[in-house]
Amino acid sequence: MDLHVIGPLASPAERAAVDAVLGPPESGWVGGPRRPGVDGHAARGGHAIRSRRSQLLPALHAVQDRVGWISQPALNYISRRLAVPPAEAYGVATFYALFATKPRPPVMAHVCDDIACRVAGAEDTCAALERAIGPEGVAGANGSTGWMRSPCLGLCDRAPAALVTTAGEDGRVASAAPVDAAGVLARLDGGGAPRPPQRIPQQGDPSLRLLRRVGVIDPTSLDDYRAHGGYTALARAIQIGGESVIAEVTASKLMGRGGAAFPTGRKWAAVAAQPAQPHYLVCNADESEPGTFKDRVILEGDPFAIVEAMTIAAVATGASVGFLYIRGEYPEAEAAVRGAVASARAASLLGPDILGSGIAFDIEVRRGAGAYICGEETALFESIEGKRGEPRNKPPFPVEVGLFGKPTVVNNVETLLNIPLILEMGGEAYAGIGTDGSTGPRLFCLSGHVARPGVYEVEFGATLGDLIELAGGVPSGRAIRAILLGGAAGVFVGPDAIAMPLTFEATRAAGATLGSGVIMVFDETVDLVGTLRRIAQFFRDESCGQCVPCRVGSVRQEELLTRLAAGSRVRSRDEELTLLREIGQAMRDASICGLGQTASSAIESALRQPGLVAL
Numbered sequence: 001m002d003l004h005v006i007g008p009l010a011s012p013a014e015r016a017a018v019d020a021v022l023g024p025p026e027s028g029w030v031g032g033p034r035r036p037g038v039d040g041h042a043a044r045g046g047h048a049i050r051s052r053r054s055q056l057l058p059a060l061h062a063v064q065d066r067v068g069w070i071s072q073p074a075l076n077y078i079s080r081r082l083a084v085p086p087a088e089a090y091g092v093a094t095f096y097a098l099f100a101t102k103p104r105p106p107v108m109a110h111v112c113d114d115i116a117c118r119v120a121g122a123e124d125t126c127a128a129l130e131r132a133i134g135p136e137g138v139a140g141a142n143g144s145t146g147w148m149r150s151p152c153l154g155l156c157d158r159a160p161a162a163l164v165t166t167a168g169e170d171g172r173v174a175s176a177a178p179v180d181a182a183g184v185l186a187r188l189d190g191g192g193a194p195r196p197p198q199r200i201p202q203q204g205d206p207s208l209r210l211l212r213r214v215g216v217i218d219p220t221s222l223d224d225y226r227a228h229g230g231y232t233a234l235a236r237a238i239q240i241g242g243e244s245v246i247a248e249v250t251a252s253k254l255m256g257r258g259g260a261a262f263p264t265g266r267k268w269a270a271v272a273a274q275p276a277q278p279h280y281l282v283c284n285a286d287e288s289e290p291g292t293f294k295d296r297v298i299l300e301g302d303p304f305a306i307v308e309a310m311t312i313a314a315v316a317t318g319a320s321v322g323f324l325y326i327r328g329e330y331p332e333a334e335a336a337v338r339g340a341v342a343s344a345r346a347a348s349l350l351g352p353d354i355l356g357s358g359i360a361f362d363i364e365v366r367r368g369a370g371a372y373i374c375g376e377e378t379a380l381f382e383s384i385e386g387k388r389g390e391p392r393n394k395p396p397f398p399v400e401v402g403l404f405g406k407p408t409v410v411n412n413v414e415t416l417l418n419i420p421l422i423l424e425m426g427g428e429a430y431a432g433i434g435t436d437g438s439t440g441p442r443l444f445c446l447s448g449h450v451a452r453p454g455v456y457e458v459e460f461g462a463t464l465g466d467l468i469e470l471a472g473g474v475p476s477g478r479a480i481r482a483i484l485l486g487g488a489a490g491v492f493v494g495p496d497a498i499a500m501p502l503t504f505e506a507t508r509a510a511g512a513t514l515g516s517g518v519i520m521v522f523d524e525t526v527d528l529v530g531t532l533r534r535i536a537q538f539f540r541d542e543s544c545g546q547c548v549p550c551r552v553g554s555v556r557q558e559e560l561l562t563r564l565a566a567g568s569r570v571r572s573r574d575e576e577l578t579l580l581r582e583i584g585q586a587m588r589d590a591s592i593c594g595l596g597q598t599a600s601s602a603i604e605s606a607l608r609q610p611g612l613v614a615l
């Protein structure tokens, strides 16, 4: 039986979209071509097929961008082109929130209703859109526009935020913030001004090291980047060689800024020492932790710095291929970084012979598709490989068995931003910034009830109060009720914590976390119960579902909070709270990855504080 002729065929538009990514098919079979080693069954399971599968997300994106949703015939066509079993392709397409496998209006507003946008009136926006267009996810009267809720879009400094996707031959994605219902409706009609270029509150401050170029240089210009000190660090890295680069990074005592605070020098040395080849390098720009937007600001404002830093990391670790995995909700940052990669390649700063050194390294930009879990490093590998973003068991660790089973170094965007600085000033001098246990400058994302939300750079050691003061304090002189540190996976602290230094060691000692640098301030007007329920919903929606404690626990946690909030108790309040704590404990102890292990921490931390939450 020839499976290729069953069912309706993909439309010309769907096929054209896929072919634009995978290359034109050869002629000769119904529904699309067989390509030796690509479309043919003979090669299934071979290396060509495995590497081809990693084109699955780009192919799905192509159809989604062109048509607005991914039909079964389109999915079948992609499956055949990539020799991926249709059931697996379906499993992947349905995993990611930005892909639709049922008809979706071609013009869609994804409206953030997450914690910072709630504070800024997102619920009013959603209610107004429901009145104007109709229920969430359904096409309005014109048949071509719709709206749906979204988790944090990484624009919390400009809340409330939305993302508008417009399907078509030149499928477009654009973010808008701050934006109200009228602004969303205007964008759905094709109007509305584009989001202005990124500015930072500290712009022009001569003490800035990491953010010194953001808002100052033209992010599309390699010449401007070079005129502001760019690419001197790479030249030095090539001159001193990989081992010495690792020695400098180790001397700097740089710890990863992606949340796990792992020493970068040690990670790089472990990958460099691996005999297996090739070595891969991944820049983790998935940044989906609610309240986090620093990586977006860096990538939009200083994209060459990350391209240069990745190239230095490649020199150090012997990686020949790099992937920059960026969340699908960051269209402007993605465009900036794609432009920077192309310009660097044209100037031989990427490619087969970087700066005449004989070193070969190139970067491929990969777009995520709406899945917070893909920020977890092994889920991210799975996603690049064309699979559902389900974390792997560790060990083996990525430094030994990572992307495509090869030694892989993964670093966060902010971690990488420190690398040129370390090479410019020397590892030891860098280690003199900050404290003994937390060296260097650090970025924090201030949002919520502060006068000047944004990304702030300070030296490690600044206190929570210093940061809130930098951001102008709480508007209208209202009192602080609670501060969320580290994002939805972090903890709430009270106003009594403002003297706490924001270092790895001080926050650890206080039972808190820096996480991805989130400082979200809530004044006395906040609906904290609603905020906790939104956090619980977030984890329920984002659990990959692979392990029982997290899959079931995150659902039960959300149900319990909803019950407690509604007062409809099937048990006494104390029994419900005990059950909530037990669910949290089970998720912490028995979940495979950090998502399940931290899914209850913010909620429990808020409930621990006497009188903070009225449940």
Ligand SMILES: Cc1cc2nc3c(=O)[nH]c(=O)nc-3n(C[C@H](O)[C@H](O)[C@H](O)COP(=O)(O)O)c2cc1C
Pocket: 255, 256, 257, 258, 259, 260, 261, 262, 264, 284, 285, 286, 287, 288, 289, 372, 373, 374, 375, 376, 377, 378, 410, 411, 412, 413, 415, 416, 593, 594, 595
């Ligand atoms: C659920 C979950 C989400 C994560 N999301 C991100 C992310 O968006 N960006 C990031 O850099 N690290 C994220 N991490 C941490 C990564 O797994 C990894 O530790 C990090 O990318 C390593 O880079 P670093 O050493 O430079 O910090 C996440 C971890 C978990 C468990």
Ligand code: SF4
Pocket: 373, 390, 391, 542, 543, 544, 545, 546, 547, 548, 550, 551, 591, 592, 593, 594, 595, 596, 597
């Ligand atoms: S803890 Fe949650 S997100 Fe992590 S693997 Fe298990 S189910 Fe997936």
Ligand code: FES
Pocket: 112, 113, 114, 115, 116, 117, 118, 151, 152, 153, 154, 155, 156, 159, 160, 161, 290, 291, 292
């Ligand atoms: S953009 Fe809405 S909460 Fe972050």
